[in-house]
Amino acid sequence: MAELKKEQGPVDATPNVSEVETVDAVTEAEAVAAIDAPVSQGEPILQVRNLVKHFPLTQGILFKKQIGAVKAVDGISFDLYAGETLGIVGESGCGKSTVAKLLMTLERATAGEVFYKGQDITKLSGRALKAVRRNIQMVFQDPYTSLNPRMTVGDIIGEPFDIHPEVAPKGDRRRRVQELLDVVGLNPEYINRYPHQFSGGQRQRIGIARGLALNPEIIICDEPVSALDVSVQAQVINLMEKLQDEFNLSYVFIAHDLSIVRHISDRVGVMYLGKMAEIGTDTQIYDHPTHPYTQALLSAVPVPDPSAREGRERIILTGDVPSPANPPSGCRFRTRCWKAEERCATEEPLLAIPERFVSAATPAAHESACHFAEEKDVVHAA
Amino acid sequence: MTTIDKTAHVPAPRESVSGDGPLLDVRDLHVEFHTRDGVAKAVNGVNYTVSAGETLAVLGESGSGKSVTAQTIMGILDMPPGKITQGEILFRGQDMLKMSNEERRKIRGRKIAMIFQDALSSLNPVLTVGYQLGEMFRVHQGLSRKDAKAKSIELMDQVKIPAAAARISDYPHQFSGGMRQRIMIAMALALEPDLIIADEPTTALDVTVQAQVMDLLAELQREYNMGLILITHDLGVVADVADKIAVMYAGRIVETAPVGELYSRPAHPYTRGLLDSIPRLDQKGQELYAIKGLPPNLTRIPAGCAFSPRCPKAQDICRTEIPPLAPVTEQDGLELVGRGSACHFWKETIHG
Numbered sequence: 001m002a003e004l005k006k007e008q009g010p011v012d013a014t015p016n017v018s019e020v021e022t023v024d025a026v027t028e029a030e031a032v033a034a035i036d037a038p039v040s041q042g043e044p045i046l047q048v049r050n051l052v053k054h055f056p057l058t059q060g061i062l063f064k065k066q067i068g069a070v071k072a073v074d075g076i077s078f079d080l081y082a083g084e085t086l087g088i089v090g091e092s093g094c095g096k097s098t099v100a101k102l103l104m105t106l107e108r109a110t111a112g113e114v115f116y117k118g119q120d121i122t123k124l125s126g127r128a129l130k131a132v133r134r135n136i137q138m139v140f141q142d143p144y145t146s147l148n149p150r151m152t153v154g155d156i157i158g159e160p161f162d163i164h165p166e167v168a169p170k171g172d173r174r175r176r177v178q179e180l181l182d183v184v185g186l187n188p189e190y191i192n193r194y195p196h197q198f199s200g201g202q203r204q205r206i207g208i209a210r211g212l213a214l215n216p217e218i219i220i221c222d223e224p225v226s227a228l229d230v231s232v233q234a235q236v237i238n239l240m241e242k243l244q245d246e247f248n249l250s251y252v253f254i255a256h257d258l259s260i261v262r263h264i265s266d267r268v269g270v271m272y273l274g275k276m277a278e279i280g281t282d283t284q285i286y287d288h289p290t291h292p293y294t295q296a297l298l299s300a301v302p303v304p305d306p307s308a309r310e311g312r313e314r315i316i317l318t319g320d321v322p323s324p325a326n327p328p329s330g331c332r333f334r335t336r337c338w339k340a341e342e343r344c345a346t347e348e349p350l351l352a353i354p355e356r357f358v359s360a361a362t363p364a365a366h367e368s369a370c371h372f373a374e375e376k377d378v379v380h381a382a
Numbered sequence: 383m384t385t386i387d388k389t390a391h392v393p394a395p396r397e398s399v400s401g402d403g404p405l406l407d408v409r410d411l412h413v414e415f416h417t418r419d420g421v422a423k424a425v426n427g428v429n430y431t432v433s434a435g436e437t438l439a440v441l442g443e444s445g446s447g448k449s450v451t452a453q454t455i456m457g458i459l460d461m462p463p464g465k466i467t468q469g470e471i472l473f474r475g476q477d478m479l480k481m482s483n484e485e486r487r488k489i490r491g492r493k494i495a496m497i498f499q500d501a502l503s504s505l506n507p508v509l510t511v512g513y514q515l516g517e518m519f520r521v522h523q524g525l526s527r528k529d530a531k532a533k534s535i536e537l538m539d540q541v542k543i544p545a546a547a548a549r550i551s552d553y554p555h556q557f558s559g560g561m562r563q564r565i566m567i568a569m570a571l572a573l574e575p576d577l578i579i580a581d582e583p584t585t586a587l588d589v590t591v592q593a594q595v596m597d598l599l600a601e602l603q604r605e606y607n608m609g610l611i612l613i614t615h616d617l618g619v620v621a622d623v624a625d626k627i628a629v630m631y632a633g634r635i636v637e638t639a640p641v642g643e644l645y646s647r648p649a650h651p652y653t654r655g656l657l658d659s660i661p662r663l664d665q666k667g668q669e670l671y672a673i674k675g676l677p678p679n680l681t682r683i684p685a686g687c688a689f690s691p692r693c694p695k696a697q698d699i700c701r702t703e704i705p706p707l708a709p710v711t712e713q714d715g716l717e718l719v720g721r722g723s724a725c726h727f728w729k730e731t732i733h734g
């Protein structure tokens with residue numbers, strides 16, 4: 001522990017804007033007003049710009065010095081429109097869940113902005129932040145650990161009302177909770193039961209009811225069905241689609257099951273190692289992928305049709321995802337890419353509509369972060 | 383003890399590569415667990431056979447008894463609380479349930495090996511992978527440490543772990559998920575067994591890595607002409623690798639079929655429901671088909687057909703009488719080899 005030199009902040013050159021900027025009273029009121037204003041269908045409700053989250057890697061016990069950073073999310077941008085479902089897919093460790101936490105403001109972003117109705121939520125605090133949190137809710141992956149085993153279902157679903165009492169007055173809460181149970185297809189009489197008395201699918205419904213309690217506009221679903229059995233998955237997916245229509249919700253749907261994401265999403269973003277590799281409508285991504293990673297990912301999905309076993313082209317990637325603490329230079333996918341050339345190692349491809357497709361009216365004209373973007377239908381290829 | 387219910391027999395396909403009957407023959411197996419809440423009947427009369435070079439996929443949801451069957455075959459079922467109440471497990475014609483512990487230990491690992499789902503918790507975190515791989519050779523073949531190490535490196539090369547010689551003294555946590563699963567496969571392959579039981583081998587892995595691991599497994603199976611029992615709930619993986627399929631529900635096999643047949647014309651409403659609940663391209667924007675209700679509690683399996691409370695076609699007979707696994711035939715009575723369905727109305731399900 002001889003080294004006492006102070007570390008000069010994060011290694012990355014991006015300016016650190018995570019310091020809380022105190023919003024004065026006037027602008028806070030304005031922010032709250034803006035947050036409560038409705039957004040019409042088809043308008044962007046959430047705009048993410050160059051969002052970055054680095055987790056510092058430290059060494060030493062007393063004098064912690066930063067020796068690097070896990071670049072979990074490293075500059076991603078996307079829009080979420082009112083009433084739509086945006087699917088986010090990618091392998092484990094690509095930063096999907098960190099994005100979810102950043103959108104929920106459960107983690108503070110290292111850099112970048114998240115605009116919710118024009119307000120940058122990464123800089124909000126106090127009343128304005130509370131108003132945002134009421135409008136953005138989350139459904140978690142594991143229905144077994146995301147519910148407190150010592151609380152009754154009524155307490156779990158009613159807890160949001162303790163924090164936001166303006167949504168439901170005290171005397172009215174029990175009725176509201178029972179209403180919510182009914183909405184998600186559970187018997188309202190179950191209000192006094194405990195989580196262990198329910199099956200996995202039912203627990204996930206409880207989690208969804210809790211997410212709905214505050215009438216949010218956006219629900220962020222982090223792998224909501226991956227812990228469930230096949231026959232129960234479909235029930236929960238149907239419920240989520242029904243609720244979206246009923247309450248005009250916008251979903252950010254994070255999952256690794258590509259067929260379910262396709263079913264529920266209007267648009268899909270593919271993430272790789274903290275970056276967005278490709279983003280577009282579901283048809284653009286699934287039928288006209290232009291990024292090699294998307295193509296490999298889609299071709300690796302086993303198709304539940306034995307007649308497609310022969311003749312289907314499969315791109316089998318070699319190796320594993322590199323460590324996000326030390327990502328490759330240039331394009332992050334180049335170490336596993338069969339198209340990689342010298343340029344990929346030096347020049348980082350930007351997420352944009354590839355030049356060759358810009359003027360053409362093809363479905364391939366969607367944002368893709370590859371120097372050699374090229375259309376290839378891997379799902380139907382025989 | 384071995385009263386075999388004749389009606390419950392699979393119309394077994396007995397074609398085998400070597401021609402001397404199936405490698406493994408599970409007959410009318412019953413396993414139950416004695417718990418505080420009562421007796422959970424996990425396996426209620428399972429029959430299946432696997433031949434050399436053949437892949438049998440056992441498909442089912444959690445609690446359907448697929449893993450318990452596998453553990454019983456391996457002889458690693460916790461007893462108590464588990465109890466085998468009935469049945470035979472014939473390996474090359476010999477009933478393993480009647481063998482002594484000593485005899486079973488000779489088969490376990492050497493003749494029948496198992497690949498577990500969660501490689502991280504199946505490997506010992508405080509021993510190097512080289513030590514754990516070498517253990518197979520030291521214990522079963524009495525090799526020296528040095529020879530065992532050389533063999534281990536060879537194995538790791540075989541399952542395509544890069545720089546095997548350098549990584550032999552690494553610990554499990556230093557490997558990625560896909561690599562750990564490869565080590566599990568290497569361990570199962572070590573003594574070149576005749577049969578491998580893979581219990582959800584790729585469930586914990588990402589799709590791109592899953593494709594690598596399944597490819598490797600298929601390649602090695604071909605090379606050694608091994609029998610493979612693949613236990614999974616993923617209909618996609620099954621379609622890719624299986625030769626024949628047994629669908630389990632509440633401890634029973636409800637349908638058996640060659641892989642192509644099962645997907646094109648299921649003969650049991652449960653199988654049909656499972657297939658229909660996969661999102662398909664042409665159903666975008668529509669409601670997904672969902673099997674209503676929940677899988678039954680194994681301590682209180684419904685009377686009659688266990689699926690009847692969730693079945694759209696259930697009649698009165700379904701609630702009183704357990705349907706046997708009956709052979710499935712074409713409309714004109716032509717036998718369909720290897721097909722069986724435990725439904726009173728299989729004819730209606732497959733033909734109309």
